[in-house]
Every structure is written in structure tokens, then in C-alpha cells.
Amino acid sequence: MTKQSLKTMATKALSIFLLLCLGLSFSIAVEPPSSYALETVKCTARPNSDDTNGNVLGGKETRVTWEGQCAADESLSGLSLTFPEGTEFSIADARVTALTGEDMMTREAVDATFIADGQTIVASFTDDIAAGRYVRFEVYGVFFPRTGGEMQLTGTFTLSDGTTAEIAGIPAINVTSSSIAQSWADSLSKKPWVQKWNSNKFLRLFLNPPILVKSFPIVFKGFLMALAVVALAFPIAIPIGFLLSLMRISRRKVLRGIATTYVNVIRGTPLFLQIYIAFFGLPLAGISVPNYPLGVIVLSLNSSAYLCEIFRAGIQSIPKGQFEASRSLGMNGRQTMLSVIIPQMLRRVLPTMTSEFILLYKDTSLLAAVGFMEVVMYAKTIVAATGSITPYIVAACFYLIITLPMAKFVGKFENRLATGDVVQKKKRKKRNGFGNGGDDGGEVVLTESGLESVEDAGITPEEFSSM
Amino acid sequence: MKKTLAIFAMCAALVAGLALAGCSSSKSTDDLGLLTPGKLTVATSPDYPPFENLEGDEVVGFEVDLWNALGEKMGLEIEVVSMQFDAIIPAVVAGGKCDVGISGFSYLPERAEQVDFTESYFVDNQAVAVMKDSGLAAPADLNVEGKKIAVQTGTTGESWAQENYPNAQIIGFGNSNDCFAAMQSGKADAVCTNLAVVEAMLADAYSDATIVDQSATAEEYAMVVSKDNPALTQALNDAIAELQKDGTIDELAAKWFQ
Numbered sequence: 070m071t072k073q074s075l076k077t078m079a080t081k082a083l084s085i086f087l088l089l090c091l092g093l094s095f096s097i098a099v100e101p102p103s104s105y106a107l108e109t110v111k112c113t114a115r116p117n118s119d120d121t122n123g124n125v126l127g128g129k130e131t132r133v134t135w136e137g138q139c140a141a142d143e144s145l146s147g148l149s150l151t152f153p154e155g156t157e158f159s160i161a162d163a164r165v166t167a168l169t170g171e172d173m174m175t176r177e178a179v180d181a182t183f184i185a186d187g188q189t190i191v192a193s194f195t196d197d198i199a200a201g202r203y204v205r206f207e208v209y210g211v212f213f214p215r216t217g218g219e220m221q222l223t224g225t226f227t228l229s230d231g232t233t234a235e236i237a238g239i240p241a242i243n244v245t246s247s248s249i250a251q252s253w254a255d256s257l258s259k260k261p262w263v264q265k266w267n268s269n270k271f272l273r274l275f276l277n278p279p280i281l282v283k284s285f286p287i288v289f290k291g292f293l294m295a296l297a298v299v300a301l302a303f304p305i306a307i308p309i310g311f312l313l314s315l316m317r318i319s320r321r322k323v324l325r326g327i328a329t330t331y332v333n334v335i336r337g338t339p340l341f342l343q344i345y346i347a348f349f350g351l352p353l354a355g356i357s358v359p360n361y362p363l364g365v366i367v368l369s370l371n372s373s374a375y376l377c378e379i380f381r382a383g384i385q386s387i388p389k390g391q392f393e394a395s396r397s398l399g400m401n402g403r404q405t406m407l408s409v410i411i412p413q414m415l416r417r418v419l420p421t422m423t424s425e426f427i428l429l430y431k432d433t434s435l436l437a438a439v440g441f442m443e444v445v446m447y448a449k450t451i452v453a454a455t456g457s458i459t460p461y462i463v464a465a466c467f468y469l470i471i472t473l474p475m476a477k478f479v480g481k482f483e484n485r486l487a488t489g490d491v492v493q494k495k496k497r498k499k500r501n502g503f504g505n506g507g508d509d510g511g512e513v514v515l516t517e518s519g520l521e522s523v524e525d526a527g528i529t530p531e532e533f534s535s536m
Numbered sequence: 537m538k539k540t541l542a543i544f545a546m547c548a549a550l551v552a553g554l555a556l557a558g559c560s561s562s563k564s565t566d567d568l569g570l571l572t573p574g575k576l577t578v579a580t581s582p583d584y585p586p587f588e589n590l591e592g593d594e595v596v597g598f599e600v601d602l603w604n605a606l607g608e609k610m611g612l613e614i615e616v617v618s619m620q621f622d623a624i625i626p627a628v629v630a631g632g633k634c635d636v637g638i639s640g641f642s643y644l645p646e647r648a649e650q651v652d653f654t655e656s657y658f659v660d661n662q663a664v665a666v667m668k669d670s671g672l673a674a675p676a677d678l679n680v681e682g683k684k685i686a687v688q689t690g691t692t693g694e695s696w697a698q699e700n701y702p703n704a705q706i707i708g709f710g711n712s713n714d715c716f717a718a719m720q721s722g723k724a725d726a727v728c729t730n731l732a733v734v735e736a737m738l739a740d741a742y743s744d745a746t747i748v749d750q751s752a753t754a755e756e757y758a759m760v761v762s763k764d765n766p767a768l769t770q771a772l773n774d775a776i777a778e779l780q781k782d783g784t785i786d787e788l789a790a791k792w793f794q
Contacts, residue, residue: 116698123698123706130646134699162645168752174661176752205752209645274630349714352721360723440686440707440718450708453622453690456629456650 159210217246310376622690
């Protein structure tokens, strides 16, 4: 069909449609044709949101499927479906199928011609559909109005004897209004600069502006989920890890054995595997835990093994002389730990702990493999729907938002630990008359420009300052 | 600061990788635009019996036999790359990883916007499976709040389940094996995927499951090829037509779908 003929048709469309409606309502009002029955079994639209929430969005392509059961003594010669005002649809790809057999699994292709008549798609069958068939009518390229709402379709059917009646019982389709991001993305994709930008394959695949805009709010939901997991898992892991570290340096062989085995097993196996075992294995063993708590538990158990090693190294880095000195002052083991060792240990392990936090946060992505809706999972669903890698780039940004400041924090903290020593030493020097008067400027230079290289060169900060 | 360096290095590596990928896809002298001349690189997700799944370390199935037959017809060696189902179309679009995606792709207008489809070689339907002892006897039992249906992300089963089970919760998994594992372990109440796959799974590893709902959705399976490579699509279409004519496809279907 040419565009020309479509257009002329469209001009006639409204009047014909009105007449049709009028005639229909008239005939129904005068004499309800109770014997003519085409019962709607379902009328749905395929979910089209990039999200996996199964919503049907306005302003975005979808497919409408109507299914109905013909009366046992009526054969169909035509069907029509009328979409609400503001809805667009295409007659291309539209199809009617008759289903028979047990479970309606046997298909009979129905040869039909389709005409768009205003808001109505009219299907005329070359041969009548046999009586009592279950009929499916699929319309592709449907764009519901952007504003969404309850979309009430109407329809008519024509019997082989030429009588036309209304299809009864079509349920409304609930259409969600398109999100701000979606509308923005749609308007973006029409802009010339975006089209020019997207003509470059690399930019289109990795930094596609409309997809960037569209995926941001969706991936953000995953971001919140990942934060929720790590914000609970890490605080849980800290005490467990600390307890394990105490067990690891304990004199009792049994305690030491338990902790060592645990740490070695957890650190010696991939987290990915642990997640699989927990998510698929535990339920088989009859233990059913919902996804969120299970994710938190697996991650915190995993992280506690790493934290255990961090704490143990921290405790053991405190010179033995301090233990001995405390004990000689009359402190017992517990007092020594609480007031001498742990405060120093905490200061030393804080940077490594932060690094562990970063690792744990990144590891939440592994939960995607078991259907856990976090950053990567959301990004993946959009990638699958759009074929662009852009959502992964958005996902990467959501990791960097957390990891970059954290990394900076670690760096600052390490510097402070280092310069803290310097300050102490400087004070001592000052007392001895060698200091430069607590020059803050010098310290800034030290911390922000050259510490890394100074450390790499194997020179202590103190030596640097005296150079 | 080491972190920033590392991040920078990662970015650099990423960009370099991309540049390389870009080169290899754009630069091909063969008239079919294959990655390696004389070799057809097929991307598939081998977790979809009876179309393709791993038996030991070998990929077997209907589509495996099909692409081998295609290779023979076209005089090409076949190389198989495994990837997750929802990564295949992006990989085909991006180029550089594979020439063609053959992994039970149903023709969908949305997919056709991103990639070219070859002629169809198989028609399949949707089905929903539940465990026999779950007490779920009818679709209506499943379409209620709190029931979970496992689907493979990016599949027609996913959107079909969402459309027809709006009240149930749809959980996405990376591959169909995980969907069935989730159902067996109780993480999900049901699995929704293509009928042929459900039948194969039920006949083999999941004999304690049963089909509770099916629909003749008539999805046409076809291969996906990059839009930049119409010559390959044409060549594949010709080969498929020949295989259809000489009865090879019917033979393979009879072998795998019983």
C-alpha cells in the first residue's frame, strides 16, 4: 500500500469510523445480538520498558495481542480492533492466527489483508475462519499515548453471513506514562547533533546520548540496591573478621584451626562460586532465604575472611615490645589488647579496610549472576534490549562514584599516617633545635606532590624534608 | 595515587582494546566480511537444549548440526564462541567478536532494528514449567502476587511471562540452566522459556517438573548478523534455503525434536 492511498484513507477515516460506531451502537441498542458472541480471552500489550518491571510504556513501541474464542456455530470473516485516540499502530507485521487442538497448540495461519482505518485496524480474511476456533490477533508497531493510563480497546467481528457485532469483554491495557528520562531520550534521539554523534560507531556503541539518559535512572535503582547490600554486609563483616583474627592468633589450637580453615577456604575459592553455592545449594538443602538477606550474608561471610587477615596483620605489626611493656606494667592480656594494641592497630588497618570496602562494593556485581537486581543486572537488561554498551558505561560511573572518593580517602589517610609520624619526629627535632618551625606549607608540598615518589625511592618522608 | 594510576591504566587498556576491536571489524578483505577469512565465527549461549548445550566439553544440539551443515554448504570452517545470551546481539552489533549469532533467536521487530535476521529455520512456542509437587496446576495459580517465574534475561520468554503473568514476579537469570536450577531449588516457582527447551529439560534433568501452560506464539528462529554485513546475511539465506530444499533441516528437526 502506498503512502498516498493511506493518506486519502486517513481523510475518510473519521467519518467512516463514526458511521460504523453509530451503526453499531444503534444495532446493539435496538436488538442486542445475543447469539453473536466472540468472547475475549485476553488483550495485552507486550512490556516494553527497558527496566525489567514489565510495564507497558506510552510513547514506545509495543505489540498488542488480542485473543478470543469464537462461538461453536459461528465462523469469522473479519476482525477489527480500535485503539484509543492518540495511539499509533502499524499494519505491517500484523497477523491473525487460528489455534486449535488440545492446549490450543496447533496453529492455522490465516490469510488476511489489513487496512488502517483511522484508529481502527481492520483484518479481512481471505477464507473464513472455521467455527469454534480460538483466534489470535497481533498488531505490531503500537505506540500508546505518552501520557499513559487505562487504554480501552474496542473491536468488532464480522461473521461469514455478513453480520457485524462488537467484541465483548476486552479488558483495558494499563499503560504507564513514559518517564521524564524516556521522553528526554526520545527528544534527544531526534536532535541533529545526536544523530551526527551516533553516526560514529564507537560513540554510538559506548556513549549513545539517548541511551545514556534512559539508562541512568534505571541503573540508579541498582546502585541503591548495591549500596544497601554493602552498607549492611560490611558492618556485619567487621566484628566477625575481628573475632576470627583473635582466633587466628589465639594460643588454643582448636580456635586457631577453625579460623585458619575458614579463612583459607573462603579466600581460596572464588566469591562467584560461593554465591552460586549459597543461592542454588542452600535452597536444595531445604534452607530458603530471600535474595537480599542471602546476598548480604554471603558477601559479609566472604569479606570477614579478608578482614580477619587485615586485622591479624595489624595486630602482629605492633612491636612485641609493646605487649611485653604492657604486661610488665601489670596489665592483663585483655587490658593490653583493648587499651594498647587495638587503638594502634585500628589506625594502621583503616586504609586497608577501606580498600576491602571498595572490593566488597565492586563484588556486589557478582550477584547479578543469580538474578539479583543490582547495577550490572539492570545495565545488562538495557544492553540486551538496545544492543548498545552505553549502559555498562553508566554502570561503571556508578561504581566510580563510590570507589574514587574512597580511593582518595585511603590515599589521604595513608598520607596522614605518614605525616603524623613526620610531625611527631619534627616536634622532637624542634626540641632539639633542628626543626623549621612546623612549616605547614612544607607539609602540604610533601603530602600532595611528592610523597608517592619519595616512598617509591625508598626514602622516608623525614629524609625528604631534610633534603 | 596508585589507585588513580591503576584506574588510568585500566581506562587506557579499555580504549586500546576498543580501538583494536574497531580495526578488526572494519578491516576485512573477504567479500563476506568474515573476521577470519574462510572461517565463520558463531556466537552462541550453549545452555539451551536441544538447540545447543554442553555435553561434556562439546557443544551439541539442533543448531550445532545446523551451523555445521551451513559451514559445509558454504565451504567455511566453523568456530564457536560461547557467550551469555543477552551479550550476543550487542557483540554482533559491535563486531569484532563473531560473524553471526545462532542461539535460538526469535525474530522480533525490536531486535531487527539492531541486527539483520536471516530466513527462519525453526518455529517455536512458549511454555511454563513448574515442579510436579508444587501444587500449581493452572496458569491462574501462578499469576498471583508472590509467585516467582524464572526467565533468561533478554529472551522472548521474559517478555511473554511479563505480559501474561503480570501479577507474578519475574526473575531474570543469565542462562536457562540457572532458571531451571532456581525452580528446582525453590528460588522460583516456575520457568518460562521456549517449549522445545522446556521439553528437552523435562525429558532429561528435570523429570520431576511438568508443563503448566503453553502458548502457540509461533516465534521464528533465525540467525542474527550485523547490519554492516548484508553479504553474509544473503549468503546464509541462500545456504538455509538450500538446506531447506534438500531436506537437511527437516532431518535435523526430526533428530532433535521428538
